Amino acid sequence: MALQNGNTKKLDIVIVGGGLVGSLEAIYLAKRGHHVSLYEYREDLRKTPHVRGRSINLALSVRGRKALKGVGVEDHMVNEHGIPMRARMIHRPDGTTYPIPYDARTNQCIYSVGRNYLNNILLKESEKYDNVKKYFNHKLLKANLQNGSLTFLKTDTKETVDVTTDLIIGADGAFSAVRKEMMKQPLFDFSQQYIEHGYLELCIPASEDGGFLMPPNYLHIWPRGTFMMIALPNQDCSWTVTLFMPFKNFKDIDTEEKLLSFFKQYFPDSITLIGEKKLIQDFFGGSPSPLVTVKCRPYNVNDKALIIGDAAHAVVPFYGQGMNAGFEDCSILDELFQKHQDDVPKIFKEFSETRWKDCFAISDLAMYNYIEMRDLVTRPSYLIRKTMDDFLFWLMPDFWVPLYNSVTFTTMPYSQCVKNRDWQNKV
Amino acid sequence: MALQNGNTKKLDIVIVGGGLVGSLEAIYLAKRGHHVSLYEYREDLRKTPHVRGRSINLALSVRGRKALKGVGVEDHMVNEHGIPMRARMIHRPDGTTYPIPYDARTNQCIYSVGRNYLNNILLKESEKYDNVKKYFNHKLLKANLQNGSLTFLKTDTKETVDVTTDLIIGADGAFSAVRKEMMKQPLFDFSQQYIEHGYLELCIPASEDGGFLMPPNYLHIWPRGTFMMIALPNQDCSWTVTLFMPFKNFKDIDTEEKLLSFFKQYFPDSITLIGEKKLIQDFFGGSPSPLVTVKCRPYNVNDKALIIGDAAHAVVPFYGQGMNAGFEDCSILDELFQKHQDDVPKIFKEFSETRWKDCFAISDLAMYNYIEMRDLVTRPSYLIRKTMDDFLFWLMPDFWVPLYNSVTFTTMPYSQCVKNRDWQNKV
Known part of the structure; x- marks a missing residue:
């Protein structure tokens, strides 16, 4: 035809x-x-x-x-x-957590x-x-x-x-x-272009009574500078956990002892959630994928x-x-x-x-x-900027749309979102 | 083995x-x-x-x-x-020329x-x-x-x-x-990554008595902003002329009249050198190559x-x-x-x-x-910068090597040449 x-x-x-x-x-x-x-x-x-x-x-x-x-x-x-995720839940190295909402005003x-x-x-x-x-x-x-x-x-x-x-x-x-x-x-x-980091998926299972082991309406993030872990909730109340890390670091963790000591140092709160045995199984059972x-x-x-x-x-x-x-x-x-x-x-x-x-x-x-995700999110400058952005957005929603919000919660062309940000940075 | x-x-x-x-x-x-x-x-x-x-x-x-x-x-x-080329020879649209030496001090x-x-x-x-x-x-x-x-x-x-x-x-x-x-x-x-420009080669023949029709020890340049032409001397006293121009402009020149009027406007001194008949032949006989x-x-x-x-x-x-x-x-x-x-x-x-x-x-x-070649070379700011570079280089040759010279006349790693330039720009 x-x-x-x-x-x-x-x-x-x-x-x-x-x-x-x-x-x-x-x-x-x-x-x-x-x-x-x-x-x-x-x-x-x-x-x-x-x-x-x-x-x-x-x-x-x-x-x-x-x-x-x-x-x-x-x-x-x-x-x-x-499953709605209304905020990021940041996990500190000591296991404590705090949320950073995506959009406090309109609750998107x-x-x-x-x-x-x-x-x-x-x-x-x-x-x-x-x-x-x-x-x-x-x-x-x-x-x-x-x-x-x-x-x-x-x-x-x-x-x-x-x-x-x-x-x-x-x-x-x-x-x-x-x-x-x-x-x-x-x-x-x-x-x-490949990045230096690969990713490996782990899993936090549902609790014994079939519920979530972490608060479900969050995207959980363990930012650690040169590497990070995130977790998204699944419908069966399990969590898919993704570890992003340079390939060379994955390679260096070549024994069960090194793995557990690495997790104890950086993601202590995740070990009991994932389970030691399952952590070892999933980590050594897979190999990191490129991005x-x-x-x-x-x-x-x-x-x-x-x-x-x-x-x-x-x-x-x-x-x-x-x-x-x-x-x-x-x-x-x-x-x-x-x-x-x-x-x-x-x-x-x-x-x-x-x-x-x-x-x-x-x-x-x-x-x-x-x-930004694995690094800046933990720096004070990010939180100040974020707070100011959110405040200005709350005051003037049609005028001041923070970058993440315009990308995620509007259909404004991506290139326009970036242009707006350039303009906001100047203000 | x-x-x-x-x-x-x-x-x-x-x-x-x-x-x-x-x-x-x-x-x-x-x-x-x-x-x-x-x-x-x-x-x-x-x-x-x-x-x-x-x-x-x-x-x-x-x-x-x-x-x-x-x-x-x-x-x-x-x-x-x-054939040594000691300077660029810039051709203005009115057919007059002036040289910009590569390296006035050491004559490289x-x-x-x-x-x-x-x-x-x-x-x-x-x-x-x-x-x-x-x-x-x-x-x-x-x-x-x-x-x-x-x-x-x-x-x-x-x-x-x-x-x-x-x-x-x-x-x-x-x-x-x-x-x-x-x-x-x-x-x-x-x-x-392809650039917008293609190139087409033309030729200025040797003179009837077998000599060069332009001063031979130069790289001749006709900079015209969005397009340009250059010529390098050959051993048989002919010149290889290369026209760099956006593909769409090549496409627009689709008749002999348009070609001649284009050359008369922008490269008037080149027409008699190339010869009208040969220009038409070579231009329409080839097609521009990508870069x-x-x-x-x-x-x-x-x-x-x-x-x-x-x-x-x-x-x-x-x-x-x-x-x-x-x-x-x-x-x-x-x-x-x-x-x-x-x-x-x-x-x-x-x-x-x-x-x-x-x-x-x-x-x-x-x-x-x-x-830079098709554009900045004709702007005053380039000439001022060039003059200052050359003067500082003449004063302190080991310390102040202009970018073109370090790229062309030294074996300093290219990335080092660029770093030096960044530093010089700050001065």
Whole structure:
């Protein structure tokens, strides 16, 4: 089916990647009547247990909520599944704690949601649309982004499958195979940068009576300068605990004694919560995963291919915006499909020319928070600034929106949030 | 042959890329007695005419000269072949000119040398060593950088050739195939960034009596703010003229009338030198080439593979340091082979951990000069700064070395040159 200006024809669209962003985008495109084929490398996650090495839960905030609302699943995710986190709970090295609210005035909060649960909800939602077909166990081998042809390997039967389509949407994550094909285009700017820190997930189980072992409506943080630990609540009253630390420090902790002495020194209150035996098991049973920032542009190849989500702009997790930014891609794209009446050349051009500034901005903010979260949050200057910000915001909410709040609780373009901050810093 | 610490055994080394840096590195390694196989994608350039799309001549300065001296070809290149350029010659839009010397006090200069001529000299020099074997028309298809195996396609016979070696050195340029294999390694930082400008080469021929049509001992510059033109002298008394301009401006000049009116407005003195007919021919006969900056790290994979030259750090050409920085890689590596007595793990580790800072620095300087050369050079503030720099340098040569001079006329590490500049700016 050929593309035409002011297209009223329905398009054949291949989405590569059936994770959070790919499955949400499938619904958006299906709602507009297009024929969507969703190809996912992994098995249908509704049939498999959790894959270790990816984060278990995530913080859903306003940008993500807006995008979920557009396909009718926000209410369920926020009000039935999500656990509100109204403040950071800072754990001092002596085990004492104090909260730093996200937004004392309006009481807005972020929600801890399960990655797999949300992915399931989106895949299930897509089944309401006859025009979405899903293909699991399909690994992209190669693609021609000029003419819309793709070759997949069926990982179960080892057959290869050739597909030709009107549009290719790459939503296949930080190590995107679609983006690798894009790199063959001339004038494609690209960077991937790893940080010194890796992350390892641990777990605080539910209490014996099935409740939470820590106050649940908080994002718990153990900031320790060059490293830190955080914990987000799960729906079964357990906690997913993530230790962020330079790879070399992980490597240095090579005996049970060193591990326990390290935790006793820096995270004493967490040991009994996690349990010594479980701590040792989980620490030595896994290995730390790397964290990468990906920036690139343009996001499209002519009117044939587009990358979104982590494939286009993987960020480090320290602003809690990775999923939210990916979901925002979907709602922005939907607005552009509406604005340009499915005229793909115009949509891809506008998305590619405007979105990168905001993606670069949230990427830089996340890198900045990489230092702030584990370090500045414990310094007096941060608390003074924070108090003043909150006070001014309370006085003049429309005028003075602190950076974290504009990023997390508004849909103001990320680059605009940064510009405002520059201006506030001058005041 | 297995690697050992404090290796006295001779190694089998594959160098991918027989351009300037690859052929120089082959000689350095051969001098140390190693067995070098040099694989080049193209035909032996000694048998082929010039390939359009690569710069014809280059500015050789102190870092490059030092590296050439180490293999005994500096004297010939500088004193017999090279054309000294002692100053920039600025061409105003009205056709009048004035010089800005590189180094008025010590009269140091840079040398215009032919790319192919220098490549020929190096390939010829390598023939003095029985332990260098050269394979032209060999395109790298894939490599395993963990175990040192490579597969080449013979472009003439279409056969594939499998090779296993102790060491792989990738000197295969800005679009390096070895580096593509390196990108599969975890924790490999990489960025490629294209600039808005492309370049197109034109030519001012020799005069009818076989002399130069412009004063030869200058690098001629027509700075015009958002675009510029430069010219370097060739040994046959012609000039290679390079027009740097945003791609969109190239595209806008789509008729002979527009081209001539553009040149009349901005480069009036060049038209008669190039010749109207030849200008039209060359401008519309070619298409502008892109310019890319590549930064990455680490440069090695264990003790098996290393990238050098443009493969590791392609820079934009505005500081005249691309070739010089690549050649400096070779002399630094040679010093490390000497220091560590051919102990490859130590050599690769030290090179990879120390060299990137200087490569990032020259890359940033070249990007900075991308603006300075076409713009600031015509502003009064540049001339004042330049005059003061030169005066202070004349007074205190060991203490106050202007940035351009330390980059071009010393072997001070690039990152140190930048640090000095920061300090000077404060004064």
